[in-house]
Amino acid sequence: MVVAADASALPLERANPSALPHDRELLEILRPLRFSVDARLKKNMEFWVSIYTQYGMHQGLIHDSKYIDLVYEIVELSPADLHRSPQKSKIVKEAKKKWKRLLLSVHRKQNQPESMTEEERKLFLLFKDVNEPNKFLNATHRKRLRLQQGQRESYLAGLKNSGRYLPLMEEIFRKEGLPVELTRLPFVESSFNVRASSKVGASGIWQFMRATGKSFLKINDAVDERNDPIRATEAAAKFLKMNYESLRQWPLAVTAYNHGRKGMMRAVRLVGSEELEDVVADYRSRSFGFASANFFCELLAAIEAEKHSERYFGKIERLPPLKFFEVKIPDYVDMRDLVEFLKLDINAVKELNAGLTDWVFSGVRLVPAGYRLRLPDDGSPKDAAARVFLAGYAEIPNIFKLRAQIRGNKPRVRQANASLKKE
Secondary structure: OOOOOOHHHHHOOOOOOOOOOOHHHHHHHHHHHOOOHHHHHHHHHOOOOOHHHOOOEEEEEEEEOOOOOEEEEEEEEOOOOOOOHHHHHHHHHHHHHHHHHHHHHHHHHOOOOOHHHHHHHHHHHHOOOOOOOOHHOOOOOOOOOEEEOOHHHHHHHHHHHHHHOOOHHHHHHHOOOHHHHHHHHHHOOOOOOOEEEEOOOOOOOOOEEHHHHHOEEEEEOOOEEHHHHHHHHHHHHHHHHHHHHHHHHHHHHHHHHHHHHHHHHHHHHHHOOOHHHHHHHHHHHHOOHHHHHHHHHHHHHHHHHHHHHHHHHHOOOOOOOOOOEEEEOEEEHHHHHHHHHHHOOOOHHHHHHHOOHHHHHHOOOOEEOOOOEEOOOOOOHHHHHHHHHHHHHOOOHHHHHHHOOOOOOHHHHHHHHHHHHHH
16 A cells, blocks of 8 residues: 655655764775765665665655655555555556656646645755756656665564674685675675575575576586575675676676676776766666666665664674584485484574575485585584594495486385385
């Protein structure tokens, strides 16, 4: 449903959440690494801070996509609306039609403000700092009227989940000589959901596309390392380093994570500037849209929201860091047999080995030979724990240990398993 649009309830203001700290502490700390934006994009960062910290998923901001902080209306979505896409689309469509109608009316009356209604006057004043011809008419374009749903709940969930992975991720980035602030990109991409997947096929906390992921990771029907937060972080570090070596500025290198390295190199060449603000202002390309133009600002907003998380969310208890040891599996084996023979906690194994596909856990594919299986750390020395595991593994009958991946339902292995159990 949409909140009643009486004039007193209209947001019609530049987004400037009161929760945002007045100091520039974050940007000053990051400035030596050029993890900052100038005044032209600062409002974009502030907008995303409000999306992450102030607005929930039941709230949608109807706003201008070019002047991102121009918010027309906050649409309220009921739980039922959120689960009914056609209903949600209808609500949003009606809200956009209303604001297009008002913008056209203001365009016609802009030289006679006294003839405007109260709503129209507020809309007229909203654009007072926008200096371009036909600004109200241009704002009616279908790509300019945009809905942005709040993400407070998902960001908060990501903040809690991030405790599992960030210590390891920061260690990986330090080894690569990269700023650890980059490890906050999964807040933007996935909210640290290891099983996150997009409509276009991106997967994991770093949201690698299959084609890009194959350059750095193993991806097949048994293993998809895009979903392994540790392997995917190693890949992301290499990918971001490659971007930086080509683009020489972190705002550009981070944006290239979304838009592509070659695409950003082309943008820099055509605009004639290595400043992200210039690229966003002057580069015109069908592929360089809202998501690419805002990607770096979203990262800055995610860093800000985490740095001052207590200010925005209150005291937050993060999940403890993952603790595990690894063992190299010598053969192709059925995960169900490993769990049964070695009395493993299947839920713990699944959490620690998110890179293994569901087909492996269901037995349709085998755990590949050479796979480094992660197992829960019980506090004993890791070398000793690995030796204990491998000693138990050696006791598994050889019929369950294969030299190649089995296709289909593996009837020979399953029948052998059943026969041994009967004995």
